[in-house]
Amino acid sequence: MLIYGKEVREATKEKVKRIAQNKPLSLAVVQVGDEAASGAYINGMKNFGQDIGIPVTVFNYPATISEAELIREIKKLNQSPQITGIMIQKPLPAHMRDDVVVNSLDYRKDVEGIHNFNLGKIINREAGVRPSTPKAVISMLKAHNVPLEGARVTILGRSSILGSPLALMLMAENATVTVCHTRTRNLIDEIRRADIVVAAMGQMNFVTADMVREDTVIIDAGINFDENGKMFGDVHAEAKQKAKMASAVPGGIGVITVAELFDNLTLLGE
Template structure:
Protein backbone atom coordinates (compact mmCIF):
# COMPACT_ATOMS: atom_id res chain seq x y z
CA UNK A 1 0.00 0.00 0.00
CA UNK A 2 1.11 3.53 -0.77
CA UNK A 3 2.32 5.84 1.95
CA UNK A 4 -0.29 8.57 2.47
CA UNK A 5 1.00 12.13 2.03
CA UNK A 6 -0.87 14.01 4.75
CA UNK A 7 -1.64 17.55 3.62
CA UNK A 8 -3.56 18.39 6.78
CA UNK A 9 -0.57 17.61 8.98
CA UNK A 10 1.87 19.64 6.90
CA UNK A 11 -0.57 22.55 6.63
CA UNK A 12 -0.94 22.58 10.41
CA UNK A 13 2.84 22.58 10.85
CA UNK A 14 3.43 25.44 8.38
CA UNK A 15 0.54 27.49 9.73
CA UNK A 16 1.98 27.21 13.24
CA UNK A 17 5.30 28.54 11.91
CA UNK A 18 3.51 31.38 10.10
CA UNK A 19 1.57 32.29 13.27
CA UNK A 20 4.76 32.47 15.35
CA UNK A 21 6.51 34.63 12.77
CA UNK A 22 3.56 36.99 12.40
CA UNK A 23 3.35 37.51 16.15
CA UNK A 24 6.99 38.65 16.21
CA UNK A 25 6.72 40.82 13.11
CA UNK A 26 3.48 42.46 14.25
CA UNK A 27 5.20 43.54 17.46
CA UNK A 28 8.12 44.93 15.46
CA UNK A 29 6.24 46.70 12.65
CA UNK A 30 3.02 47.69 14.36
CA UNK A 31 0.54 45.80 12.21
CA UNK A 32 -0.31 42.31 10.99
CA UNK A 33 -0.22 41.24 7.33
CA UNK A 34 -3.51 41.83 5.52
CA UNK A 35 -5.29 39.73 2.89
CA UNK A 36 -8.33 40.70 0.79
CA UNK A 37 -10.26 37.88 -0.88
CA UNK A 38 -12.77 39.14 -3.46
CA UNK A 39 -15.77 36.93 -4.15
CA UNK A 40 -18.61 37.61 -6.59
CA UNK A 41 -21.97 35.85 -6.46
CA UNK A 42 -23.14 32.95 -4.32
CA UNK A 43 -21.37 29.90 -5.77
CA UNK A 44 -21.52 27.38 -2.87
CA UNK A 45 -18.08 25.90 -3.57
CA UNK A 46 -16.50 29.36 -3.77
CA UNK A 47 -18.26 30.41 -0.58
CA UNK A 48 -16.83 27.39 1.24
CA UNK A 49 -13.32 28.09 -0.06
CA UNK A 50 -13.52 31.75 0.96
CA UNK A 51 -14.75 30.83 4.44
CA UNK A 52 -11.84 28.42 4.85
CA UNK A 53 -9.39 31.12 3.79
CA UNK A 54 -10.84 33.71 6.16
CA UNK A 55 -10.81 31.20 9.04
CA UNK A 56 -7.18 30.34 8.30
CA UNK A 57 -6.27 34.04 8.26
CA UNK A 58 -7.80 34.53 11.69
CA UNK A 59 -6.00 31.47 13.04
CA UNK A 60 -2.50 32.66 12.06
CA UNK A 61 -3.04 36.37 12.76
CA UNK A 62 -3.53 37.76 9.25
CA UNK A 63 -6.04 40.60 9.03
CA UNK A 64 -8.85 39.75 6.62
CA UNK A 65 -10.24 42.43 4.31
CA UNK A 66 -12.51 40.09 2.38
CA UNK A 67 -15.24 41.57 0.22
CA UNK A 68 -18.28 39.68 -1.10
CA UNK A 69 -20.17 41.22 -4.01
CA UNK A 70 -23.53 40.68 -5.66
CA UNK A 71 -23.60 38.77 -8.94
CA UNK A 72 -24.53 41.97 -10.79
CA UNK A 73 -21.36 43.93 -9.99
CA UNK A 74 -19.76 45.39 -13.12
CA UNK A 75 -16.22 45.09 -14.45
CA UNK A 76 -15.65 48.80 -13.89
CA UNK A 77 -16.83 48.62 -10.28
CA UNK A 78 -14.54 45.70 -9.51
CA UNK A 79 -11.60 47.46 -11.15
CA UNK A 80 -12.13 50.49 -8.88
CA UNK A 81 -12.20 48.22 -5.82
CA UNK A 82 -8.96 46.55 -6.91
CA UNK A 83 -7.36 49.98 -7.39
CA UNK A 84 -8.37 50.93 -3.85
CA UNK A 85 -6.88 47.73 -2.43
CA UNK A 86 -3.70 48.20 -4.48
CA UNK A 87 -3.27 51.55 -2.72
CA UNK A 88 -4.27 50.37 0.77
CA UNK A 89 -1.13 49.97 2.90
CA UNK A 90 -2.95 47.59 5.26
CA UNK A 91 -3.46 45.07 2.45
CA UNK A 92 -0.47 42.94 1.46
CA UNK A 93 -2.27 40.29 -0.58
CA UNK A 94 -5.28 40.32 -2.89
CA UNK A 95 -6.98 37.22 -4.26
CA UNK A 96 -9.83 37.12 -6.77
CA UNK A 97 -11.88 33.99 -6.08
CA UNK A 98 -12.43 32.09 -9.32
CA UNK A 99 -14.56 31.28 -11.22
CA UNK A 100 -16.24 34.61 -11.81
CA UNK A 101 -19.63 35.20 -13.50
CA UNK A 102 -19.40 35.14 -17.29
CA UNK A 103 -19.88 38.89 -17.72
CA UNK A 104 -16.62 39.59 -15.86
CA UNK A 105 -13.16 39.41 -17.47
CA UNK A 106 -11.06 37.49 -14.94
CA UNK A 107 -7.80 37.95 -16.87
CA UNK A 108 -8.19 41.72 -17.02
CA UNK A 109 -8.94 41.85 -13.29
CA UNK A 110 -5.91 39.72 -12.41
CA UNK A 111 -3.73 41.88 -14.64
CA UNK A 112 -4.98 44.95 -12.76
CA UNK A 113 -3.60 43.65 -9.46
CA UNK A 114 -0.42 45.22 -8.13
CA UNK A 115 2.01 42.32 -8.83
CA UNK A 116 3.52 42.51 -5.34
CA UNK A 117 0.03 41.97 -3.87
CA UNK A 118 -0.96 39.12 -6.20
CA UNK A 119 -1.52 36.50 -3.48
CA UNK A 120 -2.32 33.68 -5.92
CA UNK A 121 0.72 34.24 -8.11
CA UNK A 122 -1.27 34.55 -11.34
CA UNK A 123 -0.22 38.02 -12.53
CA UNK A 124 1.96 37.88 -15.68
CA UNK A 125 4.85 39.46 -13.74
CA UNK A 126 4.82 36.65 -11.18
CA UNK A 127 4.37 33.92 -13.77
CA UNK A 128 7.28 35.46 -15.67
CA UNK A 129 9.46 35.29 -12.56
CA UNK A 130 8.53 31.62 -12.22
CA UNK A 131 9.60 30.99 -15.81
CA UNK A 132 12.90 32.75 -15.15
CA UNK A 133 13.45 31.01 -11.81
CA UNK A 134 13.45 34.32 -9.93
CA UNK A 135 12.04 34.81 -6.39
CA UNK A 136 8.42 35.90 -6.35
CA UNK A 137 4.85 35.03 -5.46
CA UNK A 138 4.06 31.49 -6.57
CA UNK A 139 0.71 29.94 -7.56
CA UNK A 140 -0.72 28.50 -4.36
CA UNK A 141 -1.79 24.98 -5.34
CA UNK A 142 1.39 24.13 -7.27
CA UNK A 143 3.51 25.57 -4.44
CA UNK A 144 1.56 23.37 -2.05
CA UNK A 145 2.30 20.31 -4.18
CA UNK A 146 6.02 21.10 -4.14
CA UNK A 147 5.93 21.51 -0.36
CA UNK A 148 4.26 18.10 0.00
CA UNK A 149 6.91 16.46 -2.18
CA UNK A 150 9.67 18.11 -0.15
CA UNK A 151 8.15 17.12 3.20
CA UNK A 152 7.83 13.53 2.00
CA UNK A 153 11.49 13.61 0.91
CA UNK A 154 10.60 12.72 -2.67
CA UNK A 155 13.69 13.03 -4.85
CA UNK A 156 12.60 15.04 -7.90
CA UNK A 157 15.89 15.58 -9.70
CA UNK A 158 16.19 13.48 -12.85
CA UNK A 159 12.77 11.87 -12.39
CA UNK A 160 10.08 11.62 -15.06
CA UNK A 161 7.22 13.85 -13.94
CA UNK A 162 3.91 13.70 -15.81
CA UNK A 163 1.37 16.48 -15.30
CA UNK A 164 -2.19 15.76 -16.41
CA UNK A 165 -3.83 19.12 -17.12
CA UNK A 166 -2.50 22.40 -18.53
CA UNK A 167 -4.51 25.08 -16.71
CA UNK A 168 -2.88 28.34 -15.72
CA UNK A 169 -3.97 27.65 -12.13
CA UNK A 170 -2.20 24.30 -11.71
CA UNK A 171 -0.92 22.42 -14.75
CA UNK A 172 1.40 24.97 -16.31
CA UNK A 173 2.91 26.40 -13.10
CA UNK A 174 3.48 22.99 -11.48
CA UNK A 175 5.23 21.85 -14.68
CA UNK A 176 7.54 24.87 -14.42
CA UNK A 177 8.22 24.22 -10.73
CA UNK A 178 9.07 20.57 -11.41
CA UNK A 179 11.32 21.64 -14.27
CA UNK A 180 13.04 24.10 -11.93
CA UNK A 181 13.65 21.15 -9.58
CA UNK A 182 15.39 19.32 -12.46
CA UNK A 183 12.65 16.82 -13.30
CA UNK A 184 11.98 15.78 -16.89
CA UNK A 185 8.44 17.02 -17.40
CA UNK A 186 5.65 15.91 -19.75
CA UNK A 187 2.25 17.64 -19.85
CA UNK A 188 -0.80 15.63 -20.90
CA UNK A 189 -3.92 17.44 -22.12
CA UNK A 190 -7.13 16.82 -24.04
CA UNK A 191 -5.35 16.45 -27.39
CA UNK A 192 -2.62 14.08 -26.17
CA UNK A 193 -2.43 10.68 -27.83
CA UNK A 194 -1.39 7.40 -26.17
CA UNK A 195 -2.03 8.80 -22.71
CA UNK A 196 -1.62 5.49 -20.89
CA UNK A 197 1.78 4.91 -22.45
CA UNK A 198 2.94 8.29 -21.15
CA UNK A 199 1.49 7.98 -17.64
CA UNK A 200 3.09 4.57 -17.18
CA UNK A 201 6.50 6.21 -17.66
CA UNK A 202 5.93 8.58 -14.76
CA UNK A 203 7.96 8.44 -11.57
CA UNK A 204 5.82 11.34 -10.31
CA UNK A 205 2.26 11.81 -11.56
CA UNK A 206 0.30 15.03 -10.93
CA UNK A 207 -3.42 14.73 -11.73
CA UNK A 208 -5.16 18.08 -12.21
CA UNK A 209 -8.02 17.78 -14.69
CA UNK A 210 -11.17 17.95 -12.56
CA UNK A 211 -12.71 14.65 -13.62
CA UNK A 212 -13.61 12.13 -10.92
CA UNK A 213 -11.44 9.02 -10.59
CA UNK A 214 -10.27 8.92 -14.22
CA UNK A 215 -6.71 7.95 -13.31
CA UNK A 216 -6.88 4.19 -12.83
CA UNK A 217 -4.38 1.61 -11.59
CA UNK A 218 -3.52 0.39 -15.09
CA UNK A 219 -2.28 3.90 -15.96
CA UNK A 220 0.64 3.91 -13.53
CA UNK A 221 3.66 1.72 -12.94
CA UNK A 222 4.52 0.31 -9.49
CA UNK A 223 6.02 2.76 -6.97
CA UNK A 224 4.86 5.92 -8.72
CA UNK A 225 4.36 9.00 -6.54
CA UNK A 226 0.78 10.14 -7.20
CA UNK A 227 -0.37 13.67 -6.35
CA UNK A 228 -4.12 14.16 -6.77
CA UNK A 229 -5.06 17.82 -7.18
CA UNK A 230 -8.66 17.14 -8.25
CA UNK A 231 -11.64 17.86 -6.02
CA UNK A 232 -14.91 16.50 -7.43
CA UNK A 233 -18.27 16.10 -5.71
CA UNK A 234 -20.17 12.95 -6.69
CA UNK A 235 -23.19 11.02 -5.47
CA UNK A 236 -22.77 7.37 -4.49
CA UNK A 237 -25.26 4.56 -5.15
CA UNK A 238 -27.21 5.63 -2.05
CA UNK A 239 -27.47 9.19 -3.29
CA UNK A 240 -25.06 10.52 -0.69
CA UNK A 241 -22.65 13.26 -1.74
CA UNK A 242 -18.91 12.86 -1.22
CA UNK A 243 -15.64 14.31 -2.45
CA UNK A 244 -13.26 12.35 -4.66
CA UNK A 245 -10.15 13.25 -6.61
CA UNK A 246 -9.10 12.69 -10.19
CA UNK A 247 -7.48 9.41 -9.10
CA UNK A 248 -9.16 6.07 -8.36
CA UNK A 249 -7.68 6.16 -4.87
CA UNK A 250 -8.60 2.71 -3.58
CA UNK A 251 -6.98 0.87 -6.48
CA UNK A 252 -4.11 3.22 -7.31
CA UNK A 253 -3.00 3.28 -3.66
CA UNK A 254 -2.25 -0.45 -3.91
CA UNK A 255 0.40 0.24 -6.58
CA UNK A 256 1.78 3.72 -5.88
CA UNK A 257 4.64 4.37 -3.45
CA UNK A 258 3.06 7.61 -2.18
CA UNK A 259 -0.36 9.16 -2.71
CA UNK A 260 -2.36 12.18 -1.57
CA UNK A 261 -5.92 11.59 -0.35
CA UNK A 262 -8.97 13.66 -1.29
CA UNK A 263 -9.92 15.40 0.88
CA UNK A 264 -6.95 16.02 3.17
CA UNK A 265 -4.12 16.08 0.63
CA UNK A 266 -3.42 19.06 -1.61
CA UNK A 267 -6.45 21.11 -0.54
CA UNK A 268 -5.21 22.23 2.90
CA UNK A 269 -1.87 23.18 1.35
CA UNK A 270 -3.50 25.57 -1.14
CA UNK A 271 -4.87 27.71 1.69
CA UNK A 272 -1.59 27.47 3.58
CA UNK A 273 0.44 28.69 0.59
CA UNK A 274 -1.96 31.62 0.27
CA UNK A 275 -1.10 32.58 3.85
CA UNK A 276 2.59 32.11 3.13
CA UNK A 277 2.37 34.31 0.03
CA UNK A 278 0.63 37.04 2.05
CA UNK A 279 3.35 36.88 4.69
CA UNK A 280 6.05 37.00 1.97
CA UNK A 281 4.45 40.09 0.41
CA UNK A 282 4.19 41.74 3.84
CA UNK A 283 7.83 41.03 4.68
CA UNK A 284 9.02 42.32 1.31
CA UNK A 285 7.78 45.79 2.29
CA UNK A 286 10.09 45.94 5.29
CA UNK A 287 13.19 43.99 4.28
Protein backbone atom coordinates in the same frame (compact mmCIF):
# COMPACT_ATOMS: atom_id res chain seq x y z
CA MET B 1 -0.05 4.27 0.84
CA LEU B 2 -2.14 7.40 1.27
CA ILE B 3 -0.33 10.55 2.35
CA TYR B 4 -1.93 13.57 3.98
CA GLY B 5 -1.17 17.28 4.19
CA LYS B 6 -1.87 18.05 7.85
CA GLU B 7 1.74 17.97 9.07
CA VAL B 8 2.93 20.16 6.18
CA ARG B 9 0.07 22.58 6.84
CA GLU B 10 0.87 22.84 10.55
CA ALA B 11 4.58 23.45 9.93
CA THR B 12 3.79 26.24 7.47
CA LYS B 13 1.18 27.63 9.84
CA GLU B 14 3.72 27.98 12.66
CA LYS B 15 6.19 29.65 10.31
CA VAL B 16 3.62 32.20 9.13
CA LYS B 17 2.45 32.84 12.69
CA ARG B 18 5.99 33.72 13.80
CA ILE B 19 6.41 36.16 10.91
CA ALA B 20 2.99 37.75 11.52
CA GLN B 21 4.03 38.66 15.05
CA ASN B 22 6.61 41.07 13.67
CA LYS B 23 5.11 42.12 10.34
CA PRO B 24 1.67 43.68 9.83
CA LEU B 25 -0.23 41.46 7.40
CA SER B 26 -3.80 41.44 6.14
CA LEU B 27 -5.66 39.61 3.39
CA ALA B 28 -8.54 40.82 1.23
CA VAL B 29 -10.63 38.22 -0.58
CA VAL B 30 -12.65 39.35 -3.59
CA GLN B 31 -15.71 37.14 -4.08
CA VAL B 32 -18.24 37.57 -6.88
CA GLY B 33 -21.53 35.78 -6.28
CA ASP B 34 -22.10 33.15 -3.60
CA GLU B 35 -21.03 29.82 -5.11
CA ALA B 36 -21.07 27.20 -2.33
CA ALA B 37 -17.63 25.66 -2.91
CA SER B 38 -16.06 29.13 -2.96
CA GLY B 39 -17.74 29.94 0.32
CA ALA B 40 -16.28 26.83 1.96
CA TYR B 41 -12.79 27.72 0.76
CA ILE B 42 -13.13 31.30 1.98
CA ASN B 43 -14.28 30.10 5.38
CA GLY B 44 -11.14 27.98 5.52
CA MET B 45 -9.02 31.06 4.87
CA LYS B 46 -10.86 33.07 7.52
CA ASN B 47 -10.37 30.33 10.11
CA PHE B 48 -6.70 29.95 9.23
CA GLY B 49 -6.17 33.71 9.50
CA GLN B 50 -7.95 33.83 12.84
CA ASP B 51 -5.71 31.06 14.20
CA ILE B 52 -2.54 32.96 13.38
CA GLY B 53 -3.67 36.52 14.00
CA ILE B 54 -3.96 37.73 10.40
CA PRO B 55 -7.21 39.55 9.52
CA VAL B 56 -9.08 38.27 6.48
CA THR B 57 -11.70 40.58 4.99
CA VAL B 58 -14.13 39.31 2.35
CA PHE B 59 -15.40 41.80 -0.23
CA ASN B 60 -18.46 40.16 -1.74
CA TYR B 61 -19.99 41.55 -4.92
CA PRO B 62 -23.16 40.44 -6.73
CA ALA B 63 -22.77 38.08 -9.66
CA THR B 64 -24.31 40.78 -11.87
CA ILE B 65 -21.48 43.27 -11.29
CA SER B 66 -19.79 44.27 -14.54
CA GLU B 67 -16.15 43.51 -15.25
CA ALA B 68 -15.34 47.24 -15.33
CA GLU B 69 -17.04 47.83 -11.97
CA LEU B 70 -15.19 44.92 -10.38
CA ILE B 71 -11.86 46.21 -11.65
CA ARG B 72 -12.61 49.62 -10.15
CA GLU B 73 -13.24 47.94 -6.79
CA ILE B 74 -10.00 45.94 -7.05
CA LYS B 75 -8.05 49.11 -7.78
CA LYS B 76 -9.42 50.63 -4.58
CA LEU B 77 -8.05 47.64 -2.69
CA ASN B 78 -4.72 48.04 -4.51
CA GLN B 79 -4.46 51.54 -3.07
CA SER B 80 -5.42 50.67 0.51
CA PRO B 81 -2.38 50.72 2.82
CA GLN B 82 -4.23 48.51 5.31
CA ILE B 83 -4.35 45.61 2.84
CA THR B 84 -1.10 43.77 2.15
CA GLY B 85 -2.45 40.92 0.02
CA ILE B 86 -5.41 40.37 -2.30
CA MET B 87 -6.94 37.15 -3.56
CA ILE B 88 -9.57 36.89 -6.29
CA GLN B 89 -11.80 33.91 -5.61
CA LYS B 90 -12.68 31.86 -8.66
CA PRO B 91 -14.69 30.94 -10.58
CA LEU B 92 -15.69 34.36 -11.81
CA PRO B 93 -18.99 34.84 -13.69
CA ALA B 94 -18.98 33.90 -17.36
CA HIS B 95 -19.20 37.53 -18.51
CA MET B 96 -15.79 38.32 -17.01
CA ARG B 97 -12.34 37.64 -18.46
CA ASP B 98 -10.24 36.00 -15.77
CA ASP B 99 -6.92 37.26 -17.13
CA VAL B 100 -8.10 40.86 -17.34
CA VAL B 101 -9.46 40.83 -13.78
CA VAL B 102 -6.39 39.12 -12.33
CA ASN B 103 -4.00 41.53 -14.04
CA SER B 104 -5.88 44.51 -12.62
CA LEU B 105 -4.29 43.53 -9.30
CA ASP B 106 -1.24 45.32 -8.02
CA TYR B 107 1.29 42.50 -8.55
CA ARG B 108 2.88 43.44 -5.22
CA LYS B 109 -0.38 42.38 -3.51
CA ASP B 110 -1.01 39.30 -5.65
CA VAL B 111 -1.09 36.65 -2.92
CA GLU B 112 -1.78 33.82 -5.38
CA GLY B 113 1.18 34.62 -7.61
CA ILE B 114 -0.94 34.52 -10.78
CA HIS B 115 -0.45 38.07 -12.09
CA ASN B 116 1.55 38.02 -15.34
CA PHE B 117 4.42 39.81 -13.62
CA ASN B 118 4.71 37.12 -10.96
CA LEU B 119 4.25 34.26 -13.42
CA GLY B 120 7.08 35.77 -15.44
CA LYS B 121 9.36 35.45 -12.43
CA ILE B 122 8.81 31.70 -12.47
CA ILE B 123 10.02 31.52 -16.07
CA ASN B 124 13.14 33.50 -15.18
CA ARG B 125 13.61 31.52 -11.94
CA GLU B 126 13.58 34.71 -9.91
CA ALA B 127 12.58 34.80 -6.26
CA GLY B 128 8.97 35.75 -5.56
CA VAL B 129 5.52 34.38 -4.81
CA ARG B 130 4.45 31.17 -6.51
CA PRO B 131 0.88 29.95 -7.15
CA SER B 132 -0.29 28.29 -3.95
CA THR B 133 -1.48 24.92 -5.30
CA PRO B 134 1.76 24.17 -7.19
CA LYS B 135 3.63 25.19 -4.04
CA ALA B 136 1.49 22.73 -2.09
CA VAL B 137 2.31 19.93 -4.54
CA ILE B 138 6.05 20.47 -4.20
CA SER B 139 5.81 20.84 -0.42
CA MET B 140 3.94 17.52 -0.21
CA LEU B 141 6.53 15.72 -2.34
CA LYS B 142 9.46 17.10 -0.37
CA ALA B 143 7.81 16.39 2.99
CA HIS B 144 7.58 12.72 2.01
CA ASN B 145 11.16 12.61 0.68
CA VAL B 146 10.19 12.01 -2.94
CA PRO B 147 13.28 12.75 -5.09
CA LEU B 148 12.60 15.42 -7.71
CA GLU B 149 15.98 15.76 -9.36
CA GLY B 150 16.00 13.60 -12.47
CA ALA B 151 12.47 12.34 -11.81
CA ARG B 152 10.14 11.85 -14.75
CA VAL B 153 6.94 13.79 -13.93
CA THR B 154 3.69 13.72 -15.88
CA ILE B 155 1.24 16.54 -15.14
CA LEU B 156 -2.36 16.06 -16.24
CA GLY B 157 -3.71 19.55 -16.92
CA ARG B 158 -2.15 22.76 -18.18
CA SER B 159 -4.08 25.53 -16.39
CA SER B 160 -2.36 28.84 -15.73
CA ILE B 161 -2.81 28.46 -11.97
CA LEU B 162 -1.68 24.84 -11.57
CA GLY B 163 -0.36 22.69 -14.41
CA SER B 164 1.69 25.24 -16.34
CA PRO B 165 3.41 26.98 -13.39
CA LEU B 166 3.95 23.63 -11.66
CA ALA B 167 5.80 22.37 -14.73
CA LEU B 168 8.18 25.33 -14.55
CA MET B 169 8.64 24.97 -10.80
CA LEU B 170 9.43 21.26 -11.12
CA MET B 171 11.92 21.94 -13.91
CA ALA B 172 13.64 24.36 -11.54
CA GLU B 173 13.98 21.32 -9.23
CA ASN B 174 15.69 19.49 -12.14
CA ALA B 175 12.77 17.16 -12.84
CA THR B 176 11.94 16.10 -16.40
CA VAL B 177 8.37 17.20 -17.00
CA THR B 178 5.65 16.24 -19.47
CA VAL B 179 2.44 18.28 -19.47
CA CYS B 180 -0.61 16.44 -20.81
CA HIS B 181 -4.00 17.79 -21.83
CA THR B 182 -7.10 16.94 -23.84
CA ARG B 183 -5.13 16.83 -27.11
CA THR B 184 -2.35 14.56 -25.84
CA ARG B 185 -1.86 11.38 -27.87
CA ASN B 186 -1.25 8.08 -26.06
CA LEU B 187 -2.07 9.64 -22.70
CA ILE B 188 -2.00 6.33 -20.84
CA ASP B 189 1.56 5.70 -22.06
CA GLU B 190 2.63 9.11 -20.71
CA ILE B 191 1.11 8.29 -17.32
CA ARG B 192 2.63 4.81 -17.15
CA ARG B 193 6.18 5.96 -17.85
CA ALA B 194 6.10 8.62 -15.09
CA ASP B 195 7.80 8.33 -11.71
CA ILE B 196 5.43 11.01 -10.41
CA VAL B 197 1.93 11.75 -11.71
CA VAL B 198 0.19 14.99 -10.78
CA ALA B 199 -3.51 14.88 -11.61
CA ALA B 200 -5.11 18.29 -12.09
CA MET B 201 -7.67 17.83 -14.84
CA GLY B 202 -10.87 18.35 -12.87
CA GLN B 203 -12.35 15.01 -13.97
CA MET B 204 -13.52 12.75 -11.16
CA ASN B 205 -11.70 9.40 -10.95
CA PHE B 206 -10.13 9.93 -14.39
CA VAL B 207 -6.91 8.05 -13.55
CA THR B 208 -7.64 4.35 -13.04
CA ALA B 209 -5.51 1.51 -11.70
CA ASP B 210 -4.62 0.15 -15.16
CA MET B 211 -2.92 3.48 -16.00
CA VAL B 212 -0.32 3.50 -13.21
CA ARG B 213 2.69 1.45 -12.16
CA GLU B 214 3.16 0.08 -8.66
CA ASP B 215 6.23 2.27 -8.08
CA THR B 216 4.46 5.49 -9.14
CA VAL B 217 3.96 8.43 -6.77
CA ILE B 218 0.59 10.11 -7.34
CA ILE B 219 -0.35 13.64 -6.33
CA ASP B 220 -4.08 14.18 -6.72
CA ALA B 221 -4.87 17.88 -6.97
CA GLY B 222 -8.39 17.35 -8.27
CA ILE B 223 -11.48 18.53 -6.42
CA ASN B 224 -14.77 17.12 -7.67
CA PHE B 225 -18.15 16.54 -6.05
CA ASP B 226 -20.69 13.81 -6.77
CA GLU B 227 -24.45 14.26 -6.68
CA ASN B 228 -24.45 13.79 -2.91
CA GLY B 229 -21.83 16.48 -2.33
CA LYS B 230 -19.05 14.00 -1.52
CA MET B 231 -15.57 15.10 -2.56
CA PHE B 232 -13.44 13.04 -4.94
CA GLY B 233 -10.14 13.64 -6.67
CA ASP B 234 -9.09 12.99 -10.25
CA VAL B 235 -7.56 9.60 -9.31
CA HIS B 236 -9.62 6.49 -8.56
CA ALA B 237 -9.12 4.88 -5.15
CA GLU B 238 -7.92 1.63 -6.76
CA ALA B 239 -5.15 3.50 -8.59
CA LYS B 240 -4.04 5.04 -5.30
CA GLN B 241 -4.00 1.63 -3.64
CA LYS B 242 -1.82 0.26 -6.44
CA ALA B 243 0.67 3.16 -6.41
CA LYS B 244 3.68 3.39 -4.13
CA MET B 245 2.31 6.58 -2.60
CA ALA B 246 -0.71 8.79 -3.30
CA SER B 247 -2.14 11.96 -1.79
CA ALA B 248 -5.58 11.75 -0.22
CA VAL B 249 -8.67 13.69 -1.30
CA PRO B 250 -9.87 15.27 0.89
CA GLY B 251 -7.04 15.88 3.34
CA GLY B 252 -4.15 16.15 0.89
CA ILE B 253 -3.12 19.01 -1.37
CA GLY B 254 -6.17 21.13 -0.53
CA VAL B 255 -5.23 21.16 3.14
CA ILE B 256 -1.81 22.62 2.31
CA THR B 257 -2.96 25.15 -0.29
CA VAL B 258 -4.44 27.63 2.19
CA ALA B 259 -1.24 27.52 4.25
CA GLU B 260 0.83 28.22 1.13
CA LEU B 261 -1.45 31.17 0.35
CA PHE B 262 -0.61 32.72 3.72
CA ASP B 263 3.05 31.89 3.23
CA ASN B 264 2.88 33.96 0.03
CA LEU B 265 1.37 36.78 2.08
CA THR B 266 4.55 36.91 4.18
CA LEU B 267 6.65 37.23 0.99
CA LEU B 268 4.77 40.14 -0.58
CA GLY B 269 6.55 43.47 -0.35
CA GLU B 270 9.99 41.90 0.00
